[in-house]
Amino acid sequence: MLGLGLGVGAVTSTLGSILGTVTPAIDNLLADLLGVLGVRLGEADVKVSGVRCARSVLVQ
Numbered sequence: 001m002l003g004l005g006l007g008v009g010a011v012t013s014t015l016g017s018i019l020g021t022v023t024p025a026i027d028n029l030l031a032d033l034l035g036v037l038g039v040r041l042g043e044a045d046v047k048v049s050g051v052r053c054a055r056s057v058l059v060q
Contacts, residue, residue: 034041
């Protein structure tokens, strides 16, 4: 903006490197904690209450 070469590329590179290293550990910690609390993210429980195989239907 004012011609102060801030080196944004170096900052984003360093931040990306740090996040890439720390993120898996945080992910495992949160998964274990949420598992203890009985909360699951990114999963779905699906139950089928009835099935008809007599008519085929094209679904887009």
